[in-house]
Amino acid sequence: MQPSGKAPEPTLSRLSLYLRCLRQLAKDGAKTISSAQLGSHCGVVSAQIRKDLSYFGEFGKPGTGYEVQQLLSRLTEIMQLDQEHRVAIIGAGNLGAALAGYAGFSDSPFRIVGIFDNNFNKIGRMLWDVEILDVHRLTEVNQHMRAGIGIIAVPAEAAQEVADRLVDAGVRAILNFAPSRIEVPPGVAVRHVDLTREIEVLCYHMGRVAEEQEALSDADE
Amino acid sequence: MQPSGKAPEPTLSRLSLYLRCLRQLAKDGAKTISSAQLGSHCGVVSAQIRKDLSYFGEFGKPGTGYEVQQLLSRLTEIMQLDQEHRVAIIGAGNLGAALAGYAGFSDSPFRIVGIFDNNFNKIGRMLWDVEILDVHRLTEVNQHMRAGIGIIAVPAEAAQEVADRLVDAGVRAILNFAPSRIEVPPGVAVRHVDLTREIEVLCYHMGRVAEEQEALSDADE
DNA sequence: ACTTGTGAAGCATTTCACAGCC
DNA sequence: GGCTGTGAAATGCTTCACAAGT
Numbered sequence: 001m002q003p004s005g006k007a008p009e010p011t012l013s014r015l016s017l018y019l020r021c022l023r024q025l026a027k028d029g030a031k032t033i034s035s036a037q038l039g040s041h042c043g044v045v046s047a048q049i050r051k052d053l054s055y056f057g058e059f060g061k062p063g064t065g066y067e068v069q070q071l072l073s074r075l076t077e078i079m080q081l082d083q084e085h086r087v088a089i090i091g092a093g094n095l096g097a098a099l100a101g102y103a104g105f106s107d108s109p110f111r112i113v114g115i116f117d118n119n120f121n122k123i124g125r126m127l128w129d130v131e132i133l134d135v136h137r138l139t140e141v142n143q144h145m146r147a148g149i150g151i152i153a154v155p156a157e158a159a160q161e162v163a164d165r166l167v168d169a170g171v172r173a174i175l176n177f178a179p180s181r182i183e184v185p186p187g188v189a190v191r192h193v194d195l196t197r198e199i200e201v202l203c204y205h206m207g208r209v210a211e212e213q214e215a216l217s218d219a220d221e
Numbered sequence: 222m223q224p225s226g227k228a229p230e231p232t233l234s235r236l237s238l239y240l241r242c243l244r245q246l247a248k249d250g251a252k253t254i255s256s257a258q259l260g261s262h263c264g265v266v267s268a269q270i271r272k273d274l275s276y277f278g279e280f281g282k283p284g285t286g287y288e289v290q291q292l293l294s295r296l297t298e299i300m301q302l303d304q305e306h307r308v309a310i311i312g313a314g315n316l317g318a319a320l321a322g323y324a325g326f327s328d329s330p331f332r333i334v335g336i337f338d339n340n341f342n343k344i345g346r347m348l349w350d351v352e353i354l355d356v357h358r359l360t361e362v363n364q365h366m367r368a369g370i371g372i373i374a375v376p377a378e379a380a381q382e383v384a385d386r387l388v389d390a391g392v393r394a395i396l397n398f399a400p401s402r403i404e405v406p407p408g409v410a411v412r413h414v415d416l417t418r419e420i421e422v423l424c425y426h427m428g429r430v431a432e433e434q435e436a437l438s439d440a441d442e
Numbered sequence: 443a444c445t446t447g448t449g450a451a452g453c454a455t456t457t458c459a460c461a462g463c464c
Numbered sequence: 465g466g467c468t469g470t471g472a473a474a475t476g477c478t479t480c481a482c483a484a485g486t
Binding site: 008010011045047048051061062063064 | 454455456457458459462463464
Binding site: 255256257267271272274275279280281282283284285286287 | 443444445446447448
């Protein structure tokens with residue numbers, strides 16, 4: 001199979017995981033790796049890895065495995081990480097500021113090119129080495145700023161309006177940290193990161209574990 | 222069906238979503254709501270909502286729908302959100318600080334009771350209204366602090382060590398913001414929030430959209 | 443008339459298992 | 465012998481569609 005139909009969403013997320021692993025392996029000087037070895041590094045079973053890769057082509061040699069460098073660069077291309085991605089962050093609050101300074105972005109193709117807010121006390125101040133600009137000027141400023149990715153780090157009530165502005169400014173992918181659904185036209189990719197939902201699910205699991213332990217101790221009396 | 226087997230993971234995440242919606246509806250004074258109405262509020266089809274709820278019991282009246290207040294309190298119980306959850310944050314960097322001040326935690330059952338770091342320049346300082354403590358004292362301090370949830374906001378290299386400390390300190394749920402897998406004993410729940418993976422998947426989708434548009438314009442020449 | 447709860451159907455994703463290659 | 469790539473099987477999740485309840 002070659003360019004193929006389309007890969008499932010979970011596969012895409014795992015490709016990113018494989019990339020992280022491969023970058024480390026390359027740094028450590030590994031030459032080749034089997035799907036089983038890669039799997040034990042990143043917690044995925046080998047058949048899953050082979051299936052994931054098979055959506056995009058054939059990358060390995062039977063008997064040997066994969067060449068680390070080669071797989072690394074092929075996956076980097078597939079994920080479009082061989083080019084710079086300019087990112088605008090909307091919302092210069094706690095979260096926006098933390099994201100702007102996120103260490104994971106150094107030595108990555110992501111470059112924070114703009115930070116926007118609607119608070120007059122923040123506009124004009126510097127955050128890291130970027131000036132906070134008025135969100136109302138987003139479309140105008142992005143003509144030369146050319147951010148293709150927008151990160152929403154504003155309160156829920158403002159999220160849809162900010163999303164509309166981002167789309168209007170030409171952004172084609174949005175990462176939404178606001179706890180609220182946003183609607184965007186087709187052709188714009190969106191992903192959500194919802195802290196409250198994550199932590200609430202954890203609470204549920206804690207409760208389940210507690211129940212099981214009660215059931216267990218009930219059983220042996 | 223009543224207490225039932227176990228609900229799929231995506232169902233649990235959606236329950237949290239329904240809760241957020243129901244809290245708003247209750248504030249707005251809504252008395253009853255149908256699965257179709259709730260669905261259009263939160264972007265989920267009605268059959269999905271009914272199926273999700275069916276894992277936990279019967280909550281509605283045919284012909285009428287659900288009583289907002291009643292469904293709200295039943296789901297709150299199911300998700301264990303009718304009790305306080307004490308949270309410790311490990312890592313007082315940008316992200317840890319932002320999470321400690323996260324506005325979504327006010328008016329919620331989550332209470333940040335401790336912030337830990339290993340950096341002597343930070344230990345002893347105040348963050349919001351909590352003192353930053355030495356992460357080496359985690360187990361000791363948590364004897365009276367009694368945090369049941371830990372949030373990891375440290376660099377990848379330190380994540381596993383921090384996870385071990387959290388488990389040792391009696392934490393039973395971990396939200397991991399570090400870009401690294403962590404192993405925990407059974408009975409401890411873990412969820413990951415991986416900024417880099419999210420944004421890398423977005424890049425892939427941006428590329429796909431670009432390809433499709435090329436294919437489209439190639440077609441009509 | 444309208445809506446729930448739920449088996450059954452449909453679809454998506456993961457895992458198995460093995461032919462073919464190094 | 466060891467490993468990949470992949471159909472086929474298994475599992476998991478979502479959607480359909482309708483009997484039963486109000």
